[in-house]
Amino acid sequence: MKNILEGYKVLDCSIAMAGPFAGQRLGDLGADVIKVEPVAGEWQRHVSAGGARGNQVNVSFLSLNRNKRSLAIDLKSDEGREILYRLVREADVFLQNYRPGVAPRLGVDYETLSRLNPRLVYASISGYGEEGPYKLRPGQDLLLQGMSGAMMSAGRAGDPPSPAGQYLVDAVTASTAFEGVLAALLHRERTGEGQLVQVNMLDSIIALQMQELSVFSVGGKSQQRSHEPHAHVYIRAPYGVFKTADGYITLAFPSMKNLATALDAPALAAMDDEKDTFERRDEIYAMTREKLLNRSSAEWLQIFGDLGIWAGPVYGYDDVIRDPQVEFNQTFVEYEHPTEGRVKTPGFPIKFSRTPSKVARGAPLAGEHTREILRELGMQATEIDQLLASEVIGESRPPEKSPAETQAHPQTHAGNTP
CATH class of the missing domain: 3.30.1540.10 (formyl-coa transferase, domain 3)
Structure with missing residues (x-):
C-alpha cells in the first residue's frame, strides 16, 4: 500500500529543529527525504539534548530525523554542488533554513535551483524573515517566545514572564512549513508550477495567537495579569x-x-x-x-x-507515556535503530484510514546513504570512491545486525491499519 507522499523526493538541507521536524513529517507520509549534510554531519549530531546522548546518534537528532536517508557532501566544493544540482533536477521539494545570504553564496538559492527545475517547491525557513531590520538576528526559540508577546498572557502580576515548557516556536514553525509545502505541492499538481515557500518563526508564533492578539487588536483589551497565578489573561476565572x-x-x-x-x-x-x-x-x-x-x-x-x-x-512525562488514552491512540511509535537500539518516540499525529504513516527507518548516520543515493544518480563505484578519497562526500555504515536480532524487534508502524 502506498503512502500519501510516496514517489515524492525531498532534499532536506536544514539544521536544528524547525526544518528537520518539517522534513521528518514529510518522510512520515512516505516521501523519500534525503538529508543533505556536511561530511562531518549536521551540527545537531554533536550536541546533547537535556544532557541526553546516544551511542552514535544523539537523542535530539534521533527525534527529528527518522524516515530520512543521509547524503554527506561538501557543498562548498564544485563537485559537491554539482551532485546537489543533479538531485535537484529530479526532486520535488527543497527545504533549507540557512541564515539569510548563505543560500545564494552556496549557489542553492531559489532563483538558481528553480532554473534547474521549474517544478521545484522550495521551502525557506528563517527566524524573522529574509528581509527587514531583524533578518540577521539569531532565530532561537526562547528569543522568539519573548518577542511574540505570549509570555505576558499567563502568570501573576509582578512575576517574571512565563516561557513555554517546550520549544514552542520551533514546533509551530515546523508545522507551518509542513503545511506550506503540502499546499504548494497541491498547487503544482493542478498547474505544473513550482514556487518559493517562505516561512519565518516570528510570523508563525504570532499567527498561533490568533485569538489572543485579536482580543487586543480588535477588542482593545490589554494583557492584564492578575495577582494570583491565572493561566491565561483572556480567560475567566478559575x-x-x-x-x-x-x-x-x-x-x-x-x-x-x-x-x-x-x-x-x-x-x-x-x-x-x-x-x-x-x-x-x-x-x-x-x-x-x-x-x-x-x-x-x-x-x-x-x-x-x-x-x-x-x-x-x-502529568509528568512518565505519566504521559503510561496514560491509557495515549496507549490506545498509539501516540508513540517504537522501532529498532542500528546503533541506538529500541527507540520509543512520538509518532505522526494524523491518522489516515487508507494511507497510514509509518516508520520506514530511524534517523540515519551521517552519510549512511551517500553511496546508495549516488548510485541512483548513475555514478559508478570508482567515481564514488574517488569522491570519498577527496572528501567531497562522506559515508558511515551501521553495524551489521544478526537475523535473530532483526526478528526480535520488528518495526512498528505509526497510524491506523486499514
Missing part, C-alpha cells in the same frame, strides 16, 4: 493549576453555580459568570485554591466530573 491534598489538577472556567456546589462555597453561586469571573479573578482563584487543599486529586476529579466541570490531572 482557570489554572491548583494544588490538592496530594498533587495538582487543572481547572477550566466552570459555571459559578456548579463550582459553588462542588466546593460547598455558596458565595460563588451569586457571581455572574461573564462579569464577575473577570473582575473578581483573584478573589475566585484564592477561594478555589483554599478549598482544593482539602481533598486528593482523584477525589476532586470525580466530584468535578460528576458536575460536568472541566478538570484534569497534571
Whole structure:
C-alpha cells in the first residue's frame, strides 16, 4: 500500500529543529527525504539534548530525523554542488533554513535551483524573515517566545514572564512549513508550477495567537495579569493549576453555580459568570485554591466530573507515556535503530484510514546513504570512491545486525491499519 507522499523526493538541507521536524513529517507520509549534510554531519549530531546522548546518534537528532536517508557532501566544493544540482533536477521539494545570504553564496538559492527545475517547491525557513531590520538576528526559540508577546498572557502580576515548557516556536514553525509545502505541492499538481515557500518563526508564533492578539487588536483589551497565578489573561476565572491534598489538577472556567456546589462555597453561586469571573479573578482563584487543599486529586476529579466541570490531572512525562488514552491512540511509535537500539518516540499525529504513516527507518548516520543515493544518480563505484578519497562526500555504515536480532524487534508502524 502506498503512502500519501510516496514517489515524492525531498532534499532536506536544514539544521536544528524547525526544518528537520518539517522534513521528518514529510518522510512520515512516505516521501523519500534525503538529508543533505556536511561530511562531518549536521551540527545537531554533536550536541546533547537535556544532557541526553546516544551511542552514535544523539537523542535530539534521533527525534527529528527518522524516515530520512543521509547524503554527506561538501557543498562548498564544485563537485559537491554539482551532485546537489543533479538531485535537484529530479526532486520535488527543497527545504533549507540557512541564515539569510548563505543560500545564494552556496549557489542553492531559489532563483538558481528553480532554473534547474521549474517544478521545484522550495521551502525557506528563517527566524524573522529574509528581509527587514531583524533578518540577521539569531532565530532561537526562547528569543522568539519573548518577542511574540505570549509570555505576558499567563502568570501573576509582578512575576517574571512565563516561557513555554517546550520549544514552542520551533514546533509551530515546523508545522507551518509542513503545511506550506503540502499546499504548494497541491498547487503544482493542478498547474505544473513550482514556487518559493517562505516561512519565518516570528510570523508563525504570532499567527498561533490568533485569538489572543485579536482580543487586543480588535477588542482593545490589554494583557492584564492578575495577582494570583491565572493561566491565561483572556480567560475567566478559575482557570489554572491548583494544588490538592496530594498533587495538582487543572481547572477550566466552570459555571459559578456548579463550582459553588462542588466546593460547598455558596458565595460563588451569586457571581455572574461573564462579569464577575473577570473582575473578581483573584478573589475566585484564592477561594478555589483554599478549598482544593482539602481533598486528593482523584477525589476532586470525580466530584468535578460528576458536575460536568472541566478538570484534569497534571502529568509528568512518565505519566504521559503510561496514560491509557495515549496507549490506545498509539501516540508513540517504537522501532529498532542500528546503533541506538529500541527507540520509543512520538509518532505522526494524523491518522489516515487508507494511507497510514509509518516508520520506514530511524534517523540515519551521517552519510549512511551517500553511496546508495549516488548510485541512483548513475555514478559508478570508482567515481564514488574517488569522491570519498577527496572528501567531497562522506559515508558511515551501521553495524551489521544478526537475523535473530532483526526478528526480535520488528518495526512498528505509526497510524491506523486499514
